[in-house]
Amino acid sequence: MRALVNGVIYVSFNPVKRVSGLVIANDRVVFAGEGEVARKIAEMADGEVVDLKGKFVMPAFFDSHLHLDELGMSLEMVDLRGVKSIEELVNKLRSSKAKIIFGFGWDQDELGRWPTRDDLDGIDRPVFIYRKCFHVAVANSKMLELLNLKPSEDFDESTGLIKEKALEEARKVINEKVLSVDDYAHYILRAQDHLLNLGVHSVDFMSVNEKALKALFELERERKLRLNVFAYLNPELLDKLESLGLGKFEGRRLVIAGVKLFTDGSLGARTALLSEPYSDDPSTSGQLVADKNYLVSVIERAKSLGLDVAIHAIGDKALDVALDAFEETEFAGRIEHASVVRDDQLERIKDLGIRLSVQPHFIISDWWVVERVGEERAKWVYRFKTLSKYAELGFSTDAPIEPADPWLTVDAAVNRGKSKVKLYELTKGEALSMDEALHFYTYGSASVSLARDIGKLEPGFKAEYIVLDRDPLKLAFS
Structure with missing residues (x-):
């Protein structure tokens, strides 16, 4: 048993509730109230008394949507965020000592154009670099030989540009030919250390493939998981779950929580599906990755296994498709991102009981979004205050797409890039407000993840x- 005393302890942020004492036993809160009472409880049980010396305690952060494997991998990838030219990009990649070079974080709007396989062919090793949204990649000729992708509308062999469905195929090849279960365990542990150091104790791990799942079970069995991990699996794994008669699994730290699906791509790559063409490229309205019938079929299978369903929908038309699928199946699932939401979709979200996982730092990264969608539609973009009135809202980073540091996300939610972005x-x-942001990043995220015993210190x-x-409600950002 352990008591925390002589500090300010935030039990919750909605409502804001402070106490001066907390007692913990078997990793659960058993008392939240006066500090002297907490001290006496611990002393009676011959427990430990921790003097906070005036410091502040709050619930740890819960990131409701990220990719543990890719985050861990990104910590060992070439970081291409902020690169301003093709020459700088190539030079950073060339400096890597890896046999197969992976990079991430570039943005064609910052580079001035899209990178190509020709740009990367000056490097004498296989190269594979993700755009910052991880929905587009470029590979050089040596890497394309390994991938052996079939020609398609999502793969431009001449430029080495790979997106959406072709990118999923490329990831499968990398998973099968390049990475082992031990590699996935290594990357998950790297990500875990990074997140714990940032104050993130719980995560929804999205798009978990078979090797990553095996790694998670291995780490759970060996008691190496220190994060609470809620795994949302790729739909391909449903076959194995069904054949084994398995559904939702709850271990000490690991929960097999649900299935992750896609309806569209990203705004940055102009593959997010909009109801009207892009304002800065009227030739396209985006791309539908999976239609309603497919979504319905997977939702029904997930329901039969007792699993949750999370659907990626960034564009407003993609959101229509996802909501149609949830309505047809009478399933109150969750939407990932909900970046562009029309007024007429708000009541529908509420009526269907949809939960939303959103990424405030997209406001900063998508500095070009007003040009993408135009000023009229910009009012529908990242509308967190409004969305919170219609649905349970959870915060996330989508790391490694955005930095995993939760305080950067809180800043973005509170200040919305003031003086930095046109939006x-x-x-x-x-x-x-600060208390709203901290609520959505703690108990809000837990609620979206159906984890009702995380996110408060009750x-x-x-x-x-x-x-x-420092007092988290009084933090100021520059």
Whole structure:
């Protein structure tokens, strides 16, 4: 048993509730109240008393959508974020000592054009680089020989540009030919250390493939998981679950929570599906990755196994498709991103009981979004204040697509890129208060993930907390 005393302890942020004492037993909160009472409880049980010396305690962060394997891998990839020219990009890649070079984070709008296989062919090793959204990649000729992709509308062999469905095929080849289960375990542990150091104790691990799942079970069995991991599997794994008669699994740290599906791509690559053409490229409205019939079939299978369903929908038309599928199956699932949401979709989200996982730092990264969708549609973009009135809202980073540091996300939610991005002036009314942002990043994310015993420090909840030198409700961002 352990008691925390002599500090300010935030039990919850909605409502804001503070106490001066907390007692923890068997990794759960058993008392939240006066510090002297907490001290006496611990002393009576011959437990430990921790003097906070005036510091602040709050529930640990819960990231409701990220990719543990890719985050861990990105920590060992060539970081191409902020690169401003093709020459700089190639030079950074060439400096890598890896036999197969992986990179991530480039943005064609910052580079001035899309990188190509020809640009990368000056490097004498296989090269594979993800755009910052991880929905587009470029490979050089040596890597394309390994991938052996079939020609398709999503794969331009002449430029080495790979997107959406072709990119999924490329990932499968990399998974089968390049990475082992031990590699996945290594990357998951790298990501875990990174997140714990940032105050993130719980995550929804999205798009889990078979090797990553095996690695998770291995780490759970060996008691190496220190994060609470809620795994959302690729739909291809449903066959194996059904054949084994398995559904939702709940271990000490690992939960097999659901299935992850896609309806579209990203705004940055102009593959997010919009109801009207892109304002800066009227030749396209985006791309439908999976139609309603497919979504319905997977949702029904997931339901029969007791699994949750999370559907990626960034564009407003993609959101229509996802909502249609949830309505037809009478399933109250969750939407990932909900980046562009029309007014007429709000009541429908509420009526269907949809939960939303959103990424506030997209506001900063998508600095070009007003040009992409135009000023009229910009009012529908990243409208977190409005969305919170219609649905349970959870915060996430989609790491490694955005930095895993939760305070950067909180800053983006509260300040919306003030003085940094054009979207701020058009949507400043969507800014959240600090207590709202912290609620959505703790109990809000837990609720979206159907984890009702995480995200607060009330009796009965898991004792997932962080200690801060400053009052989290009074933090100021530059």
